[in-house]
Amino acid sequence: MTTPESRMRVANRTQVLDLLGRSAPVSRAELARRTGLSRSTVSSIVQELLAAEQIVETTDAAVPRSGGRPPSLLTLSGAPGTLVGVDIGHRHVRVAVADLAAKPLAEHEIRLDADNSPVETIDRAAAMVRECLAEAGIDPKRDRVLGVGMGIPGPVDPHSAVVASPILANWIGLAPGEELASRLSLPVRVENDANLGALAEATYGAARDVEDVIYVKASSGIGAGLVLDGKLHRGITGIAGEIGHVRFEDNGPICRCGNRGCLEKAFGGTRLVELLQPAYEETLSVERLLELAQEGDIRVNRILDDAGRAVGRVLADLCNHLNPALIVVGDTMRHSESFVLGIKDSIDRFTQPDTAAALDVVPSELGDNAGVMGALVIADSASAAQPGTI
Numbered sequence: 001m002t003t004p005e006s007r008m009r010v011a012n013r014t015q016v017l018d019l020l021g022r023s024a025p026v027s028r029a030e031l032a033r034r035t036g037l038s039r040s041t042v043s044s045i046v047q048e049l050l051a052a053e054q055i056v057e058t059t060d061a062a063v064p065r066s067g068g069r070p071p072s073l074l075t076l077s078g079a080p081g082t083l084v085g086v087d088i089g090h091r092h093v094r095v096a097v098a099d100l101a102a103k104p105l106a107e108h109e110i111r112l113d114a115d116n117s118p119v120e121t122i123d124r125a126a127a128m129v130r131e132c133l134a135e136a137g138i139d140p141k142r143d144r145v146l147g148v149g150m151g152i153p154g155p156v157d158p159h160s161a162v163v164a165s166p167i168l169a170n171w172i173g174l175a176p177g178e179e180l181a182s183r184l185s186l187p188v189r190v191e192n193d194a195n196l197g198a199l200a201e202a203t204y205g206a207a208r209d210v211e212d213v214i215y216v217k218a219s220s221g222i223g224a225g226l227v228l229d230g231k232l233h234r235g236i237t238g239i240a241g242e243i244g245h246v247r248f249e250d251n252g253p254i255c256r257c258g259n260r261g262c263l264e265k266a267f268g269g270t271r272l273v274e275l276l277q278p279a280y281e282e283t284l285s286v287e288r289l290l291e292l293a294q295e296g297d298i299r300v301n302r303i304l305d306d307a308g309r310a311v312g313r314v315l316a317d318l319c320n321h322l323n324p325a326l327i328v329v330g331d332t333m334r335h336s337e338s339f340v341l342g343i344k345d346s347i348d349r350f351t352q353p354d355t356a357a358a359l360d361v362v363p364s365e366l367g368d369n370a371g372v373m374g375a376l377v378i379a380d381s382a383s384a385a386q387p388g389t390i
């Protein structure tokens with residue numbers, strides 16, 4: 001099993017590779033000066049990149065020798081390289097091909113019921129990757145594609161990279177990374193989508209300056225990703241952060257996960273639509289609820305406030321345990337001020353005062369791109385992941 005890398009380390013390595021991709025051969029000292037990283041950090045990243053044969057070292061013959069060794073210079077061993085991110089949600093597939101600084105070169109998105117059609121979803125995702133690569137002018141046979149990061153809307157076992165949880169029942173037994181890799185002949189690393197949201201916000205978004213963050217992914221369902229001490233925390237079976245399946249009502253309805261009274265069953269977006277539908281003539285959806293909320297609809301905002309408070313109540317206990325610096329609210333519910341403020345109110349009320357004082361609750365900065373950006377964060381380590389692990 002591979003150890004999750006510090007998002008800081010990923011960001012630093014990306015910075016070094018990006019500079020090497022844009023510059024003539026440079027020395028270690030020059031890399032440190034131009035990236036602002038410490039010499040020891042640069043040295044350690046360079047060692048790793050040399051070992052992976054992503055860069056090569058040459059001596060600078062142009063500098064006259066005056067007794068000492070000529071300085072060694074570093075260059076990329078090939079073209080700078082491309083990353084591929086695949087974000088599979090309950091209702092969509094989004095693909096981005098990007099450079100090493102995660103700047104998109106091509107992006108595609110389709111609407112699709114991923115929960116009920118895993119094989120079709122992976123087929124479509126593979127086709128979209130090929131289309132995006134072609135659109136970006138990248139030929140994987142000729143150009144360097146470092147790897148593919150892939151997010152799916154359920155837990156993945158970190159040891160086997162297989163879906164084993166009834167939370168994504170139709171995907172049980174499937175190894176989505178292997179499936180996509182066999183279709184693309186590229187290395188693929190797979191991860192839970194809320195975890196990718198957390199990594200993305202911690203690397204490029206609202207949490208880039210903090211080490212401990214809870215990313216809440218709230219839309220039709222509710223989940224969370226945890227970055228603790230700068231590293232993604234998955235837990236032994238990949239279930240860490242599944243706050244939607246924390247018991248909220250003792251005698252509540254049976255949930256898809258097999259328990260009853262789960263938070264998601266009581267306050268997930270799907271349930272909120274059911275609660276509100278009888279009061280409306282039009283057919284509601286989670287997206288429509290958020291539009292109505294922004295138009296100032298009192299009934300919708302009341303329900304979103306209740307939902308935020310309920311999610312915040314569960315998060316409050318988690319915050320007492322983990323003492324994070326930030327909660328980032330992502331996915332569609334980030335658009336609801338009532339929902340975000342509801343979470344904040346519960347945190348202030350139910351966490352230890354010191355915990356609450358040190359904690360901010362903010363909407364996602366990366367918005368709908370969080371999943372695919374997180375997939376890009378793990379893409380460049382896809383080839384380092386051992387087969388059968390994530």
Ligand SMILES: [Zn+2]
Pocket residue numbers: 244245246255256257258259262264
């Ligand atoms: Zn459940």
